[in-house]
Amino acid sequence: MPKPVTLRTLVEHRANASAFSCLTAYDASLARCADAAGVDVLLVGDSLGMVLQGHSDTLAVTLDDMIYHTRCVASGRQHSLLMADLPFMTNVTTEQILHSAGALMRAGAQMVKLEGEAWLAEAVTALARRGVPVCVHMGLTPQSVHAFGGYRVQGRDEVQAQHLIEAAQTLEAAGAAVILLECVPRVLAQRLHAAVSVPVIGIGAGPEVDGQILVMHDMLGATSGRVPRFVRNFLAGSGSLQDAFRAYHEAVRERRFPADEHCF
Ligand SMILES: Nc1nc(=O)c2c([nH]1)NC[C@@H]1CN(c3ccc(C(=O)N[C@@H](CCC(=O)O)C(=O)O)cc3)CN21
Ligand SMILES: CC(C)C(=O)C(=O)O
Numbered sequence: 001m002p003k004p005v006t007l008r009t010l011v012e013h014r015a016n017a018s019a020f021s022c023l024t025a026y027d028a029s030l031a032r033c034a035d036a037a038g039v040d041v042l043l044v045g046d047s048l049g050m051v052l053q054g055h056s057d058t059l060a061v062t063l064d065d066m067i068y069h070t071r072c073v074a075s076g077r078q079h080s081l082l083m084a085d086l087p088f089m090t091n092v093t094t095e096q097i098l099h100s101a102g103a104l105m106r107a108g109a110q111m112v113k114l115e116g117e118a119w120l121a122e123a124v125t126a127l128a129r130r131g132v133p134v135c136v137h138m139g140l141t142p143q144s145v146h147a148f149g150g151y152r153v154q155g156r157d158e159v160q161a162q163h164l165i166e167a168a169q170t171l172e173a174a175g176a177a178v179i180l181l182e183c184v185p186r187v188l189a190q191r192l193h194a195a196v197s198v199p200v201i202g203i204g205a206g207p208e209v210d211g212q213i214l215v216m217h218d219m220l221g222a223t224s225g226r227v228p229r230f231v232r233n234f235l236a237g238s239g240s241l242q243d244a245f246r247a248y249h250e251a252v253r254e255r256r257f258p259a260d261e262h263c264f
């Protein structure tokens, strides 16, 4: 029987310089399958607005959608750590953040993830004080796609890069348990990782972080439309879904994924 994955497990991975695997999940059956394959963290991502609902961004997703899918995944998961996203505009005030996070935790989440930067510090502290582990999602934050003018690599210039590193340090000091970095140059991820002591999860951020995450539909080749460059199809060459999840888990653990062609 594998041990359940907890926040402590992620901290130990960072301390041991060993990598952990994360995948999005939205339903009980595939959550059970990924969990059985050894995937360390399951994220109920607001990417469900794109891969389940068919929108071109994540903005239409509601807190009720997230609660529903968190319940579904919670009933399938056994050992994996369950993280859930706060969707667009459920983060307006600290009070609303506490309320939204409370609803996700009651639905079965064990950690919540919020998109943002240093301005989240007060809410992060409020959540941490109440026993809610928080992951802050930085870099390419898809809920800001219209402010960015597209899904673009973030932190390419030195001013932006330094700003992101300082924000991560502020959030760690505020009580963030984990940082997730999306679509940044590999060297920035490496610098940010060295500047904080909490576990860092990357997507399109290169191999020099502690955890890797992908959208499940992307790594199964089930996404309609353009797939980001940091994605690898793990179903191609696998005999079953569970084999594909295991191949991903092992490639991450052994740091064979991401490779150079998946990095910015
Ligand atoms: N299916 C899916 N996969 C994801 O990774 C994902 C979602 N949906 N929905 C929410 C966000 C949106 N994401 C995206 C979507 C596209 C790119 C993309 O096309 N990026 C370009 C980089 C462009 C540049 O160089 O600035 C790429 O080539 O990968 C990146 C992240 C990540 N998240
Ligand atoms: C891509 C991951 C990090 C995410 O936030 C999501 O799936 O919503």
Ligand SMILES: [Mg+2]
Residues within 6 Å of the ligand: 045, 046, 047, 085, 142
């Ligand atoms: Mg998300």
